[in-house]
Amino acid sequence: MSFDRSIKIAPSILAADFANFGAEIRAVEAAGADWIHVDVMDNHFVPNLTFGPAMCAAIRPHIKTVMDVHLMISPVDASVEAYAKAGADVITAHAEAGPHLHRTLQLIRAFKVKAGVALNPGTPLSAIAHVLDLVDLVCVMTVNPGFGGQKFIESQIAKVRDLRAMIAERPIHIEIDGGVDPVTAPLVAAAGADVLVAGSAVFKGGSVAAPAAYGTNIASIRAAAEQATGRMV
Numbered sequence: 001m002s003f004d005r006s007i008k009i010a011p012s013i014l015a016a017d018f019a020n021f022g023a024e025i026r027a028v029e030a031a032g033a034d035w036i037h038v039d040v041m042d043n044h045f046v047p048n049l050t051f052g053p054a055m056c057a058a059i060r061p062h063i064k065t066v067m068d069v070h071l072m073i074s075p076v077d078a079s080v081e082a083y084a085k086a087g088a089d090v091i092t093a094h095a096e097a098g099p100h101l102h103r104t105l106q107l108i109r110a111f112k113v114k115a116g117v118a119l120n121p122g123t124p125l126s127a128i129a130h131v132l133d134l135v136d137l138v139c140v141m142t143v144n145p146g147f148g149g150q151k152f153i154e155s156q157i158a159k160v161r162d163l164r165a166m167i168a169e170r171p172i173h174i175e176i177d178g179g180v181d182p183v184t185a186p187l188v189a190a191a192g193a194d195v196l197v198a199g200s201a202v203f204k205g206g207s208v209a210a211p212a213a214y215g216t217n218i219a220s221i222r223a224a225a226e227q228a229t230g231r232m233v
């Protein structure tokens with residue numbers, strides 16, 4: 001996994017057919033996905049439940065790109081090893097998930113996995129100011145975590161801009177998660193984001209049997225974002 005600031009589209013399988021993850025992943029990768037975003041929810045840190053490490057291990061062979069695991073769980077430390085062993089390339093934990101963020105990030109990196117930290121909309125950037133040396137990715141939540149298909153929270157654009165300045169030359173990805181579509185993607189891309197997670201906006205109108213919409217959807221989000229950053233293709 002080499003580092004760059006090009007726009008990367010990361011479809012969230014939260015919006016895929018849960019009975020058909022392998023085929024859905026292959027379809028969105030064929031349609032141009034750069035990363036695959038995997039939302040793990042525990043019905044405790046967030047009010048929804050998805051799947052755990054066994055499912056992550058089962059889908060890993062279907063992912064040819066980057067397996068980006070977003071842990072919406074608390075406590076998190078005791079589970080890091082299981083997701084690392086499941087084959088995650090990136091493991092992102094929430095800053096709000098426990099009192100020991102620094103330890104959590106150290107633990108993720110100890111398994112030779114890229115370490116991400118996610119911030120809920122109400123959490124200030126100061127929560128990560130003193131751990132940036134342990135971080136490979138910051139995920140700015142642009143919805144309250146727990147569900148797909150929610151409305152993008154505009155107040156987070158200023159947070160992305162401030163985060164981009166805070167990161168300066170460090171090789172840290174800025175990921176946006178929640179309500180990303182061709183209208184909101186340019187707003188966060190212009191503010192400095194490079195990884196755009198999108199669930200509903202990628203999977204809408206398509207299926208494994210009719211995957212053409214996946215390609216159109218990914219291309220529209222990418223084109224809108226690249227235009228905003230001046231990186232036209």
Ligand code: DX5
Nearest residue numbers: 012145146148149179199200
């Ligand atoms: C929300 C998840 C997101 C979600 C985004 O808790 O972390 O990854 O799937 O879904 P959309 O793109 O539909 O807002």
Ligand code: ZN
Nearest residue numbers: 039070177197
């Ligand atoms: Zn997510």
